[in-house]
Amino acid sequence: MSIDISQFHDVFFEESFEGLDAMESGLLNLDVGAADIDAINTIFRAAHSIKGGAGTFGFMAVSEFTHVMETMLDETRNGEREVTAELTNLFLESVDVLREMLTAVQQKTDTDDVRIENVRNKLEAMMAGESVAVKAEPVAVEAESVEELKSQGWKIQFTPHAHLLQTGNDPVRMLRELSSLGELSTEINDGKLPPFSDLEPEDSYLSWDLTLLGDIPEKDVVEIFEWVDEDCDLVIEPLAVKRTTQVEENVVELDKPEAPVTATVVEDVTPAELATASEQTDAVVEELGPAMVAAAIDKPAPKAKVASAPAASSIRVGTDKVDSLINLVGELVITQSMLSQIGDNFTPNMLPKLIDGLAQLERNSREMQEAIMRIRMLPISFAFNRFPRLVHDMTDKMGKKVELKLTGEQTELDKTVMEKIGDPLVHLVRNSLDHGLETPEVRLAAGKGETGLLQLKAFHQGGNIVIEIHDDGAGLNEDKILAKAIEKGLVDVNDELSPEKIHDLIFLPGFSTADQVTDVSGRGVGMDVVRKNITSLGGSVEVVSKRGQGSVFTIRLPLTLAIMDGQTIRVANENYIIPLISIIETLEVNSSDIKQVSGKGELYPLRDEYVPIIRMYDVFNLNPEATDLEEGLLVIVEGDGQKVGLFIDDLLGQQQVVIKSLETNYRKVLGVSGATILGDGTVALILDVPGLIALYREPSLALVVNNDRAA
Amino acid sequence: MNEHQVNEALDSITSIDDNSEQYLTFLLGDEEYGVEILRVQEIKGWDQVTSIPNSPHYLCGVLNLRGTIVPIVDLRLRFDMPPKEYTPTTVVVVLKVEGVTNRTVGIVVDGVSDTHNVIPEDIKPTPDFGASVSTAFISGLVTLEDDTMMMILNVDRLLSVEALG
Amino acid sequence: MAKILAVDDSASMRQMVAFTLKAAGHIVTDAADGQQALNIAKTQSFDLVLTDVNMPIMDGLTLTKELRALPAYRFTPILVLTTEAGVDKKQAGRAAGATGWLVKPFNPDQLLATIKKVLG
Numbered sequence: 001m002s003i004d005i006s007q008f009h010d011v012f013f014e015e016s017f018e019g020l021d022a023m024e025s026g027l028l029n030l031d032v033g034a035a036d037i038d039a040i041n042t043i044f045r046a047a048h049s050i051k052g053g054a055g056t057f058g059f060m061a062v063s064e065f066t067h068v069m070e071t072m073l074d075e076t077r078n079g080e081r082e083v084t085a086e087l088t089n090l091f092l093e094s095v096d097v098l099r100e101m102l103t104a105v106q107q108k109t110d111t112d113d114v115r116i117e118n119v120r121n122k123l124e125a126m127m128a129g130e131s132v133a134v135k136a137e138p139v140a141v142e143a144e145s146v147e148e149l150k151s152q153g154w155k156i157q158f159t160p161h162a163h164l165l166q167t168g169n170d171p172v173r174m175l176r177e178l179s180s181l182g183e184l185s186t187e188i189n190d191g192k193l194p195p196f197s198d199l200e201p202e203d204s205y206l207s208w209d210l211t212l213l214g215d216i217p218e219k220d221v222v223e224i225f226e227w228v229d230e231d232c233d234l235v236i237e238p239l240a241v242k243r244t245t246q247v248e249e250n251v252v253e254l255d256k257p258e259a260p261v262t263a264t265v266v267e268d269v270t271p272a273e274l275a276t277a278s279e280q281t282d283a284v285v286e287e288l289g290p291a292m293v294a295a296a297i298d299k300p301a302p303k304a305k306v307a308s309a310p311a312a313s314s315i316r317v318g319t320d321k322v323d324s325l326i327n328l329v330g331e332l333v334i335t336q337s338m339l340s341q342i343g344d345n346f347t348p349n350m351l352p353k354l355i356d357g358l359a360q361l362e363r364n365s366r367e368m369q370e371a372i373m374r375i376r377m378l379p380i381s382f383a384f385n386r387f388p389r390l391v392h393d394m395t396d397k398m399g400k401k402v403e404l405k406l407t408g409e410q411t412e413l414d415k416t417v418m419e420k421i422g423d424p425l426v427h428l429v430r431n432s433l434d435h436g437l438e439t440p441e442v443r444l445a446a447g448k449g450e451t452g453l454l455q456l457k458a459f460h461q462g463g464n465i466v467i468e469i470h471d472d473g474a475g476l477n478e479d480k481i482l483a484k485a486i487e488k489g490l491v492d493v494n495d496e497l498s499p500e501k502i503h504d505l506i507f508l509p510g511f512s513t514a515d516q517v518t519d520v521s522g523r524g525v526g527m528d529v530v531r532k533n534i535t536s537l538g539g540s541v542e543v544v545s546k547r548g549q550g551s552v553f554t555i556r557l558p559l560t561l562a563i564m565d566g567q568t569i570r571v572a573n574e575n576y577i578i579p580l581i582s583i584i585e586t587l588e589v590n591s592s593d594i595k596q597v598s599g600k601g602e603l604y605p606l607r608d609e610y611v612p613i614i615r616m617y618d619v620f621n622l623n624p625e626a627t628d629l630e631e632g633l634l635v636i637v638e639g640d641g642q643k644v645g646l647f648i649d650d651l652l653g654q655q656q657v658v659i660k661s662l663e664t665n666y667r668k669v670l671g672v673s674g675a676t677i678l679g680d681g682t683v684a685l686i687l688d689v690p691g692l693i694a695l696y697r698e699p700s701l702a703l704v705v706n707n708d709r710a711a
Numbered sequence: 712m713n714e715h716q717v718n719e720a721l722d723s724i725t726s727i728d729d730n731s732e733q734y735l736t737f738l739l740g741d742e743e744y745g746v747e748i749l750r751v752q753e754i755k756g757w758d759q760v761t762s763i764p765n766s767p768h769y770l771c772g773v774l775n776l777r778g779t780i781v782p783i784v785d786l787r788l789r790f791d792m793p794p795k796e797y798t799p800t801t802v803v804v805v806l807k808v809e810g811v812t813n814r815t816v817g818i819v820v821d822g823v824s825d826t827h828n829v830i831p832e833d834i835k836p837t838p839d840f841g842a843s844v845s846t847a848f849i850s851g852l853v854t855l856e857d858d859t860m861m862m863i864l865n866v867d868r869l870l871s872v873e874a875l876g
Numbered sequence: 877m878a879k880i881l882a883v884d885d886s887a888s889m890r891q892m893v894a895f896t897l898k899a900a901g902h903i904v905t906d907a908a909d910g911q912q913a914l915n916i917a918k919t920q921s922f923d924l925v926l927t928d929v930n931m932p933i934m935d936g937l938t939l940t941k942e943l944r945a946l947p948a949y950r951f952t953p954i955l956v957l958t959t960e961a962g963v964d965k966k967q968a969g970r971a972a973g974a975t976g977w978l979v980k981p982f983n984p985d986q987l988l989a990t991i992k993k994v995l996g
Binding site for chain 2: 574619620621622660661662664665666667669670671672675677681682683684685695702
């Protein structure tokens with residue numbers, strides 16, 4: 001039967017990558033010198049599984065590479081090898097190599113063989129350094145090079161020990177197997193059988209004298225008993241022994257009568273010699289066994305189907321989530337049949353019932369929507385998990401001491417949002433490590449403990465997920481930032497900026513106060529890209545910082561991409577939706593408050609800053625109801641770090657809206673991020689604050705290029 | 712033909728000859744235009760649209776078609792013809808437009824006529840004879856059985872992303 | 877056709893083994909660690925147990941010992957899957973009461989041959 005085991009490759013890759021993650025976090029948490037045996041066992045098992053699986057599925061390079069690690073881990077867990085920082089770091093490096101190797105196999109790309117060889121040599125050197133060299137991979141032994149003891153048959157005396165049955169072995173099984181090798185005749189000895197009343201039913205009292213005829217290699221016979229060779233007395237004697245090869249025999253037969261007959265030399269071999277020969281064959285069998293297995297598997301790996309990239313297009317969903325969805329569907333069915341009944345025989349006095357039914361329907365739909373959204377949600381630990389390693393490596397390189405604390409790892413967010421937030425998070429963490437947290441010396445001089453604290457917190461707030469990155473480092477250097485901003489012309493020398501405003505400057509494009517480009521933080525690819533990426537997810541990022549004490553970066557993200565909390569507004573005769581996440585507050589204004597600045601339009605003083613007013617009917621070229629600012633409302637919103645006030649006619653309700661694409665069938669519209677379908681079936685456009693600001697600044701962008709006129 | 716009849720026809724498209732293709736004709740003013748019936752997704756009556764800010768005058772807006780946002784183009788305005796008021800009998804032909812991506816766009820027309828089978832040989836090239844429509848959007852002319860002329864519209868050009876503003 | 881309990885902490889191994897044995901007409905139940913396997917064994921009966929050695933919570937050798945202590949499994953064939961070809965590991969298996977072993981890595985045919993050997 002031919003079974004294609006390549007169908008299990010995907011699972012193997014998935015569990016191996018998880019295993020590597022487990023090894024990595026285990027290694028990072030190992031205390032040098034006082035290693036936790038459980039942790040080591042976990043690390044060992046992960047390596048062991050990967051090695052075993054790789055061997056089973058034919059990925060021999062991976063299996064061999066893992067072998068040395070596994071051996072050393074085994075020694076470590078047996079107490080034969082000490083856990084040193086050097087060992088841990090080498091293992092971490094090996095984990096990286098294994099990841100690369102597995103990825104290469106999975107995606108059928110090339111490996112960096114130089115690096116692999118390099119790390120392998122280091123591993124072997126370390127292993128040779130401190131313990132006896134372990135036996136290498138079994139060598140494939142040429143079967144022909146061993147003198148095979150063949151026979152015309154065997155005489156076998158098989159006496160199971162009393163407890164043999166209790167090993168789960170059945171003597172009959174052995175007899176059956178022997179009979180498949182050749183002609184078997186058996187003779188039972190029941191001499192040891194006690195009287196029935198004394199019989200222990202679980203013990204074995206019988207023994208057998210067996211004669212097996214056939215040209216059978218001794219190792220085949222021995223192999224049948226290999227599991228029980230210590231649980232029985234076994235004597236195997238050949239019926240006759242030939243030390244010559246078969247060929248001459250045949251020659252004898254085929255020879256013409258007058259040709260000289262080559263006499264085959266037959267020697268009687270003594271049992272003693274046979275015994276040593278048996279031992280030799282035993283050893284051969286042991287070597288041959290795994291060697292044969294290795295040889296059998298060492299074919300080129302079967303063509304695996306194209307494996308998907310690790311950032312997979314599949315989701316693992318807990319059965320609890322699926323179950324709750326099934327329950328909700330059930331409730332929906334009940335509601336539907338209830339409404340259907342009402343519809344069938346409707347009379348006006350059933351109206352209250354209908355209203356109830358509809359309320360129930362609304363509840364069912366909402367609950368199903370939430371349940372389905374939850375399916376795409378994964379704990380943020382997936383995004384956080386790379387940080388222990390990152391922090392470990394970076395602080396090593398930088399000579400800094402940092403403690404990393406992660407909280408709220410179980411906080412869930414949409415899978416796609418999580419994938420996209422990874423890079424911005426890394427950038428912010430690197431930034432804290434590189435620019436925020438100081439070296440031990442500097443910290444001590446500042447009266448702080450030499451180990452800095454980097455905290456990543458995640459939690460739900462409103463309909464959003466909030467991620468905070470705290471560091472107790474040096475905080476943002478306002479002077480440096482201001483100087484840089486002035487230098488780049490982003491800020492006027494005479495402008496008075498509060499510390500918060502100065503902090504916000506770091507999110508401007510091209511801004512980087514790094515004196516030298518460190519390879520750790522990279523070129524000022526910077527905060528503006530981070531902010532842009534986060535905004536494109538419908539979120540926001542801000543920083544709060546205190547000189548000498550540290551900084552906190554706060555990222556807010558919607559829980560899902562497709563559904564959003566919206567505020568419906570009315571301008572002229574049209575309804576629009578503003579994402580609630582963008583709204584800061586709504587005000588009524590007095591004309592006397594407004595400041596007119598030539599070249600800058602209308603400004604509204606909001607606490608300590610001036611906010612530009614965007615008249616919605618203006619940028620959208622609509623016919624407004626109210627042109628007088630006092631007759632409408634001003635909605636203060638934020639987009640891309642800028643605050644503006646949107647002048648509208650009225651506020652309507654707030655609701656969750658499903659975001660529909662405008663671009664699929666139409667195109668991108670400046671100031672609009674998408675559309676939604678309201679309860680009455682009509683379409684409402686969702687406003688895009690950064691787009692509105694751009695439109696306000698550059699009205700010509702609104703002009704439609706209409707050169708494709710029909711006539 | 713009314714909406715219902717046309718939609719039925721759409722449901723039962725079979726190829727009659729090996730060679731001919733079916734076209735749906737509609738009226739704009741005095742002129743008859745045709746589109747390949749395979750490009751017609753459905754016909755619906757006029758429904759309230761949501762206007763798009765700063766869009767071309769011939770874009771009426773977008774509407775909700777079973778959960779998808781579909782732009783609606785007023786073909787009269789597109790062809791610089793005098794506009795006509797929208798009434799309950801105004802018809803929207805929803806078309807499948809092909810391009811870099813495939814999109815769904817609706818056009819407002821005066822009314823829908825019949826379907827006709829046309830064999831490729833009967834399609835004549837468009838002379839530039841000063842019709843009210845830019846000939847870039849017409850892929851050919853056909854003389855129908857009743858001697859009227861049908862102008863075949865190039866849907867993909869007419870309703871391309873660039874064309875929509 | 878037999879009822880087989882397959883125990884391994886590696887999902888890909890469990891899948892491969894289950895698939896192979898089912899294809900040969902056996903009924904397979906699997907478990908990811910020794911404790912899980914022991915719990916299952918106590919409420920069902922199996923003709924053969926196949927277990928990996930290195931597993932979390934309860935390893936294969938402990939599982940073997942525990943199974944042997946149950947009356948229903950005194951004589952049931954228990955095979956341990958081991959990557960260690962060393963003699964000492966096999967001794968440990970025997971000492972725990974295992975019937976025999978199967979050396980990893982093995983391919984489906986080897987697995988089936990060994991199962992056949994035991995079950996007949």
